[in-house]
Amino acid sequence: xxxxxxxxxxxxxxxxxxxxxxxxxxxxxxxxxxxxxxxxxxxxxxxxxxxxxxxxxxxxxxxxxxxxxxxxxxxxxxxxxxxxxxxxxxxxxxxxxxxxxxxxxxxxxxxxxxxxxxxxxxxxxxxxxxxxxxxxxxxxxxxxxxxxxxxxxxxxxxxxxxxx
Amino acid sequence: xxxxxxxxxxxxxxxxxxxxxxxxxxxxxxxxxxxxxxxxxxxxxxxxxxxxxxxxxxxxxxxxxxxxxxxxxxxxxxxxxxxxxxxxxxxxxxxxxxxxxxxxxxxxxxxxxxxxxxxxxxxxxxxxxxxxxxxxxxxxxxxxxxxxxxxxxxxxxxxxxxxxxxxxxxxxxxxxxxxxxxxxxxxxxxxxxxxxxxxxxxxxxxxxxxxxxxxxxxxxxxxxxxxxxxxxxxxxxxxxxxxxxx
Numbered sequence: 001x002x003x004x005x006x007x008x009x010x011x012x013x014x015x016x017x018x019x020x021x022x023x024x025x026x027x028x029x030x031x032x033x034x035x036x037x038x039x040x041x042x043x044x045x046x047x048x049x050x051x052x053x054x055x056x057x058x059x060x061x062x063x064x065x066x067x068x069x070x071x072x073x074x075x076x077x078x079x080x081x082x083x084x085x086x087x088x089x090x091x092x093x094x095x096x097x098x099x100x101x102x103x104x105x106x107x108x109x110x111x112x113x114x115x116x117x118x119x120x121x122x123x124x125x126x127x128x129x130x131x132x133x134x135x136x137x138x139x140x141x142x143x144x145x146x147x148x149x150x151x152x153x154x155x156x157x158x159x160x161x162x163x164x
Numbered sequence: 165x166x167x168x169x170x171x172x173x174x175x176x177x178x179x180x181x182x183x184x185x186x187x188x189x190x191x192x193x194x195x196x197x198x199x200x201x202x203x204x205x206x207x208x209x210x211x212x213x214x215x216x217x218x219x220x221x222x223x224x225x226x227x228x229x230x231x232x233x234x235x236x237x238x239x240x241x242x243x244x245x246x247x248x249x250x251x252x253x254x255x256x257x258x259x260x261x262x263x264x265x266x267x268x269x270x271x272x273x274x275x276x277x278x279x280x281x282x283x284x285x286x287x288x289x290x291x292x293x294x295x296x297x298x299x300x301x302x303x304x305x306x307x308x309x310x311x312x313x314x315x316x317x318x319x320x321x322x323x324x325x326x327x328x329x330x331x332x333x334x335x336x337x338x339x340x341x342x343x344x345x346x347x348x349x350x351x352x353x354x355x356x357x358x359x360x361x362x363x364x365x366x367x368x369x370x371x372x373x374x375x376x377x378x379x380x381x382x383x384x385x386x387x388x389x390x391x392x393x394x395x396x397x398x399x400x401x402x403x404x405x406x407x408x409x410x
Contacts, residue, residue, distance in 0.1 A: 015170065018174070019173070019174065019177050066388075076406075076407070076410055079352050081349065081350055081352055083350065085369075086369075096311070097311055097369070097370070098369055098370075098371075099320070099367070099368075099369030099371070099381075099385050100305070100367070100368055100369055101365070101366075101367045101392070102344060102350055102365070102366050102367075103363060103364065103365045103396075104344070104350050104351075104352050104363070104364045104365075105361075105362075105363050105403070106327070106355075106358045106360075106361065106362040106363070107358060107359065107360055107361045107362065107407060108361050108362075108363065108403045108406075108407070109403070109406065111363075111396075111399045111403075112395075112399075113365075113392075114365070114367055114388055114389060114391070114392030114395070114396075115388045115391075115392070116369070116385060116388065117381060117384040117385050117388060118381060119377040119378065119380055119381040120377075130349070132352070135357045135358075139349075139353075159306070
């Protein structure tokens with residue numbers, strides 16, 4: 001039986017290694033750009049009765065203490081609601097309500113709440129969002145997003161600062 | 165291999181890596197959802213007034229602290245109104261003692277400022293006292309019915325409505341601010357039927373005046389509130405243009 005011994009030129013290995021290194025370094029740079037800017041928990045393609053999967057909702061945070069809610073639609077809707085609030089929620093004590101900002105857009109594609117700031121440790125921001133396609137359409141139901149992400153994404157947390 | 169081809173390939177891989185790393189951290193949603201608008205039109209030096217008796221100290225708040233934040237101390241309602249007549253007011257921090265000297269005209273003026281989007285802060289003011297001065301039933305929503313503000317704490321509140329003049333009038337007639345504060349859906353379900361773009365906004369929150377962290381929270385939330393008012397006005401203008409084009 002004839003043995004075959006295929007060897008690739010060294011230049012191919014060098015080129016491949018170079019590509020891998022470039023990718024890793026570039027990814028690290030991309031991650032650092034993303035990390036310092038904002039962290040978000042968001043939902044998209046939210047179903048809105050009589051409109052379809054047009055909604056998007058999210059809570060953005062940065063600096064560990066700033067947060068902003070965003071509720072938007074890819075099409076004009078009759079009503080879009082966003083309410084963000086901070087809860088001062090240390091583990092051992094009852095949570096207390098902090099700053100909140102609430103907006104309702106009518107005949108619009110929605111937008112952002114004002115940013116809110118909290119100085120406490122362990123504080124969480126939670127946003128409640130809902131949509132209504134026309135003045136006679138049913139509401140979409142509520143969507144909850146939070147920062148830090150998923151730690152307060154429920155009605156219980158948004159309403160009372162208590163764990164989900 | 166062709167050197168130019170390799171160079172192009174290296175650049176393409178670097179860009180792919182950059183984007184992949186960014187998406188990994190920020191998430192796909194950051195690309196799907198519209199960018200957060202910036203408050204480009206807010207003034208560099210917003211007009212903020214600190215209305216308090218001479219020499220007043222409440223918690224850590226006094227004239228010097230207020231001036232450090234960029235707020236101008238004034239001693240009476242007449243002076244506050246005179247300053248606000250010369251330039252648009254952005255925020256008004258009112259010591260609780262000043263509500264004792266407020267006349268009906270002062271109260272009407274204060275409510276007009278509140279309805280125009282001025283950030284109002286009641287320093288040490290009881291919830292009922294500030295709510296009444298602003299023409300509100302309460303400052304407490306369904307989520308903070310138990311919140312009590314003491315003499316070294318504050319309530320911050322602001323409101324804004326932008327829309328077609330006829331529809332704004334209808335909303336004002338429907339008591340939209342009180343519904344925004346007290347109803348679970350922000351009063352959206354009980355508002356009049358509207359046909360043009362309209363936005364309503366309410367910002368409320370308590371805080372503390374007896375710690376540096378509390379003061380930092382107050383000043384930042386005031387400034388964020390001011391920026392948001394200008395941002396909302398810009399967003400509304402854009403919404404009008406989009407509505408006309410649709």
